[in-house]
Amino acid sequence: xxRAITPGRKAVNTAIGAGIGILIFFPILWTFxxxxxxxxxxxxxxxxxxxxxxxxxxYGAVQERSNYxxxxxxxxxxxxxxxxxxxxxxxxxxxxxxxxxxxxxKNVLMWMLSTKMLPPVGVLVPLYLIFRDWGLLxxxxxxxIVLMLINLPIIIWMLYTYFKEIPGEILEAARMDGAGxxxxxxxxxxxxxxxxxxSTLLLNIILAWNEAFWTLNLxxxxxxxxxxxxxxxxxxxxLFYAKLSAASTMAIAPILxxxxxxxxxxxxxxxxxxxx
Amino acid sequence: xxxxxxxxxxRFMIAPSVILLLAWMxxxxxxxxWFSFLRYNLLMPGDNPFVGFDNYSYFLTDPAFQAAIVxxxxxxVGVLIITVGGGIGLAVLLAQPMWxxxxxxxxVISPFFIMPTVSALVWKxxxxxxxxxxxxxxxxxxxxxxxxxLTQAPLASIIGIVSWQWLPFATLIxxxxxxxxxxxxxxxxxxxxxxxxSRFFYITLPHLARAITVVxxxxxxxLLSIFAEILVTTNxxxxxxxxxxxxxxYAESLLRFDVGTGSAGGVVAIILAxxxxxxxxxxxGKNLDA
Numbered sequence: 001x002x003r004a005i006t007p008g009r010k011a012v013n014t015a016i017g018a019g020i021g022i023l024i025f026f027p028i029l030w031t032f033x034x035x036x037x038x039x040x041x042x043x044x045x046x047x048x049x050x051x052x053x054x055x056x057x058x059y060g061a062v063q064e065r066s067n068y069x070x071x072x073x074x075x076x077x078x079x080x081x082x083x084x085x086x087x088x089x090x091x092x093x094x095x096x097x098x099x100x101x102x103x104x105x106k107n108v109l110m111w112m113l114s115t116k117m118l119p120p121v122g123v124l125v126p127l128y129l130i131f132r133d134w135g136l137l138x139x140x141x142x143x144x145i146v147l148m149l150i151n152l153p154i155i156i157w158m159l160y161t162y163f164k165e166i167p168g169e170i171l172e173a174a175r176m177d178g179a180g181x182x183x184x185x186x187x188x189x190x191x192x193x194x195x196x197x198x199s200t201l202l203l204n205i206i207l208a209w210n211e212a213f214w215t216l217n218l219x220x221x222x223x224x225x226x227x228x229x230x231x232x233x234x235x236x237x238x239l240f241y242a243k244l245s246a247a248s249t250m251a252i253a254p255i256l257x258x259x260x261x262x263x264x265x266x267x268x269x270x271x272x273x274x275x276x
Numbered sequence: 277x278x279x280x281x282x283x284x285x286x287r288f289m290i291a292p293s294v295i296l297l298l299a300w301m302x303x304x305x306x307x308x309x310w311f312s313f314l315r316y317n318l319l320m321p322g323d324n325p326f327v328g329f330d331n332y333s334y335f336l337t338d339p340a341f342q343a344a345i346v347x348x349x350x351x352x353v354g355v356l357i358i359t360v361g362g363g364i365g366l367a368v369l370l371a372q373p374m375w376x377x378x379x380x381x382x383x384v385i386s387p388f389f390i391m392p393t394v395s396a397l398v399w400k401x402x403x404x405x406x407x408x409x410x411x412x413x414x415x416x417x418x419x420x421x422x423x424x425x426l427t428q429a430p431l432a433s434i435i436g437i438v439s440w441q442w443l444p445f446a447t448l449i450x451x452x453x454x455x456x457x458x459x460x461x462x463x464x465x466x467x468x469x470x471x472x473x474s475r476f477f478y479i480t481l482p483h484l485a486r487a488i489t490v491v492x493x494x495x496x497x498x499l500l501s502i503f504a505e506i507l508v509t510t511n512x513x514x515x516x517x518x519x520x521x522x523x524x525x526y527a528e529s530l531l532r533f534d535v536g537t538g539s540a541g542g543v544v545a546i547i548l549a550x551x552x553x554x555x556x557x558x559x560x561g562k563n564l565d566a
Contacts, residue, residue: 005373013374020366021383024443028386030410031398043408045416089296092289100286108294110561115301117553119501121522122546125529125538126307149300156293210391212504217530227504230393234400234508241402248394259389260382266445267452274490274560275449 028252035059035245042241058246066229068247075225075251077140078215079208082147083201086155089148091197094159098166109160113272116153120213131218138220146218147208155204158269162196199265202258209255226251305546311539318533331540335528341541343516344524347431348548351520352499354435355442356492362439363446363491368480370447371454381451388444392504399437400426400509430510430518437505442498446491453487454480486559493556500549521545 022029034042036054062068097105127146128137136142166189174188212227219228230251233244259266267275312331316324335341366384374380387395403409404425412422425433457480465475503522506512512519512527519527525545529538 025383093293096286096289123304126304
């Protein structure tokens with residue numbers, strides 16, 4: 001039984017919670033607001049909060065300066081491409097390990113996880129040279145492959161933990177009713193597996209979108225996704241706060257919204273089932 | 277019951293993943309190890325003679341390496357203290373009944389979804405800039421001298437930025453763990469007259485212990501590899517004041533094109549990460565049995 005709590009106590013909780021929440025969220029809010037200011041307003045002293053001439057000119061300027069949408073598109077292709085490719089390879093593996101576990105299944109899973117512990121910088125040099133020699137530097141294909149490989153262990157693990165939750169009795173019941181292997185997969189397992197696959201897809205797109213080691217080191221301009229594009233603002237030219245904010249807002253908005261829907265998957269995906 | 281037939285099918289389904297990950301792990305790793313014993317600079321073409329442990333002794337005795345190790349540890353430990361401490365506090369707070377839980381949680385979680393280059397540049401320019409940043413404005417209001425964060429305290433500033441990114445992760449994991457806290461037990465303790473203080477230390481904290489360990493281990497793996505935040509804010513400087521091991525290896529290999537030394541550094545980074553990984557793997561492995 002939960003105890004009744006006084007409205008006064010609840011109000012205090014809410015005030016503290018909201019205060020801290022706004023404080024943590026503030027840099028994002030400030031970036032969003034600044035993206036609609038003119039460059040002069042963006043550095044005004046004292047700072048201007050809500051009441052200024054809202055303008056969209058920064059968004060246009062960012063696109064004009066360096067073809068923003070090409071980088072946005074690169075991010076989409078690289079994050080979605082690597083995740084979908086990873087799923088195609090991981091679904092059968094996770095499926096087999098969850099439904100036909102063998103003596104080695106646990107060891108294989110642990111070994112797969114251990115590849116994720118490898119620090120990227122440990123293989124930076126060989127990968128850079130392989131990419132150079134195979135003409136993969138600054139190509140989207142190269143990044144799709146690398147990001148698929150670094151996220152593959154997470155994808156397999158997430159799928160495995162979801163598939164594990166599908167009760168085996170259902171399969172037996174279907175078999176008793178005379179379902180063959182094919183109809184078993186199509187009519188019984190697939191509908192139950194779809195939510196887990198969707199969650200995995202969502203979290204891994206987020207992770208790939210924000211990946212900033214390989215995307216920075218293996219691209220120059222052609223295949224540069226938003227992580228690398230935004231990094232080009234680290235050497236500023238003149239007044240640029242409003243433009244930086246506009247570029248940042250566009251880069252984070254889609255993934256932030258996806259992230260809000262994936263809080264639960266985040267815990268599962270990044271703790272490998274160690275916290276439930 | 278699994279049949280002979282389905283076992284064969286299962287192996288066939290697992291094979292692509294295993295082969296890919298095996299290749300991904302073994303090939304570059306073997307190359308790194310091999311390069312680390314060669315004198316190999318991309319700017320000096322010619323044959324790359326075998327030099328034994330020369331690269332290692334060069335890398336390990338380089339003053340920049342010692343600085344980088346210290347910086348790496350400070351960065352990891354600093355961020356862990358802030359995020360785990362703050363995460364425990366926030367998890368306890370957010371587990372209390374309040375209005376608008378959903379929206380408050382969304383605000384607290386958000387920084388985790390911001391790409392590292394964006395958060396680093398936003399903090400660097402719009403907050404920490406000594407002329408136009410909001411912190412400078414705040415200091416001015418208080419009659420203080422503006423402080424040039426990334427020049428005068430580069431590592432501490434980066435610790436701040438990275439902590440902001442990882443606080444949501446710790447909070448979210450610990451909040452998930454809080455939800456399985458037994459409220460009957462809490463209530464009984466309260467009725468027996470246990471103070472809020474002792475309830476926290478004798479019930480809540482032991483309950484969270486496992487989740488805290490997981491948070492520490494997982495974050496350590498990621499924090500050892502912090503790179504983008506350093507690249508776009510300080511470039512490892514001034515000097516090597518904010519160079520961590522990852523950044524140093526990057527600088528050796530892709531800025532100075534010294535493949536041999538960079539590879540030796542990579543091997544050192546792998547050894548360091550493995551020490552943490554062993555503990556993490558043990559915890560996850562135990563859970564798999566349960």
